[in-house]
Amino acid sequence: MIYKKNQLQILKNAEIGKKYQIFGKITNINKGDNFYNVDVLLTENEYINIKIENINLTLMTEKIYIFEVIKYLKQNKYYWNCENVSLIENILDLEQIYQIYSCFFTCAPLSFDKADFLINKYIAAINNSNLKKITTILYNKYRIPFLISPAAFKMHHNYYGGLAYHTTNMLQITLNLVERYNFLNLDLLYAGIILHDMFKVKEFNFAKKEYTKEGVLLGHLVLSVNYVHEEAFLLNIQDTEEILLLKHLLISHHGLLEYGALKTPQTGEAFLLWHLDNIDAKLTSLGEMFAKTSEGSFSEPLAVFDKKSLYKHNL
Template identity: 35%
Template sequence: MAKKLFDYQLDEPVDGFFLLKDSEVRIAKNGKKFLAINFQDTSGEISGKFWDASDQDVEHFQAGRVVHLKGKRENYQGNPQIKIQQMRLTHPGEPQEVTQFVEHAPLNTSTMEDEVNQFVFAITEPNWNRIVRHLLTEFHADFFNYPAAKKNHHAFAGGLAYHTLSILKLAKSVADQYPHVNRPLLYAGAILHDMGKTIEMSGPVSTTYTLAGNLVGHIVLIDEKIVEACQQLKIDEQSESVLILRHMILAHHGLLEYGSPVRPHIMEAEILHDLDELDASIQMMQTSLGHAEPGTYTERIFAMDGRNFYRPTHDLTKGDLPTDDAQN
């Protein structure tokens, strides 16, 4: 059985087929071109640099293509890296289907659809329920297929729905513990909060940001869709119920400098922000810890202030954290 990226140990020779998730042309200090690459398979992604890249190399080694790679597993500034020795495009008869190299959510689509629908049934406020159903129908295929991010948390196929479902389950626990929390509002906000990423990003393979994603962003994009839904459903978009729902989405990044046009001013909006942060942080730590051996530190996690995390030896084994097999 072929090794996956994270099966290779430090200083071990690498020899296998991998997807070019990202391939960006840069200029080295000597003035020559090189490619900053992220290699990907179902175990995750590792970066590498292809030095002295010719125009033909730039043309051949574009994101979204499968390559045969020979190199060595190294570390650079605390993060795993591949030293590229040889790289070529695949030949006929060799692996070429990009989807076999894409990481997937631990739950299959039908399971996530069923579980999300159970939460939709619990949205008892009529306007919120109609808006959520309308937008879930409009973005259904992409919502259950897209990643939640290009790089950081839940950056795998189905990650958007999986992240949303995780927040919904956390929201249920919070609402069970605190009866004064508006459960239907929290559920509706959770389902819609990141749905704009289906417009912001290109899809689950070699994910990039669309023009609308770069210039407008997912928060404003889905807020616009909520307003459009109200117009199509003949719901007063200036009613308090709609304005409160829009506030849930607009405020969910918490701070203006993190992309929210307004800070949370409703209890449920603050809760949604906190649950969003919690789930994203746990997923990033969990993924990194799954790549670390007991008694060692993870790679540095950029989205968590560049910190790395220690994996204790006394109570953790590989079986306690997600493995590649859990994806299949």
């Protein structure tokens, strides 16, 4: 396992000319004529500078990489030269990625690998073949960014892994409601929940904390319908009832037009999806705020409650 917390000590004792593998978050990039100089934050909150002699690489700040480095001496000063560099998402498993992300960022309490297990469990529970195919294909295509991304910049679940954590919370509270209101279609709800926010991974650039061009011009509701339609067309199921209903869930899950919905909910499943989304966004945010609030006092204003403060009682 590559996960090590004693990287700084290893580097201090490093031998000249020997290769070492380290990981860190790039915080600054300077490009020379035929090389990069990058500042890398290690897990011990210390920085090192690394020279990368490959200008064909696409490097990004606020991303975590694995570097294969060699220590060398030049003019009585030690330097680090990098021979290979890779995004950790491209070479490590989800458990390791979660451990390393947790060293540098605030992350969801549910690890990436456990979220992946839960989401696959709910996909397996979908009986409708068309809904299962669409959900499986899109989840597998966008699985890694979906599991790692926050759900938002500020409003709710605004930490790494927040998008999948929000999704699994909604999935886990759905079955009891459908058993009580048994006219609702569980397959449609599972597919809608998994896909409803998935294309926030196309709407936002979370590393840069900004919207993408597609995010500004279209938003994740339109993007989600586009991607569903594209896959449905390839499967020749674009005109089926369940795909139409799934699209309706996706464009209506904000509930009200003034909250960004493209249509108000007009099926029972769409109505429930809207409220499940709203409940988890609000109550998860409230629980996180109450963890920092003394009993018998009011919380700080919460964006998801229209900047109202809520009272934490001592019962």
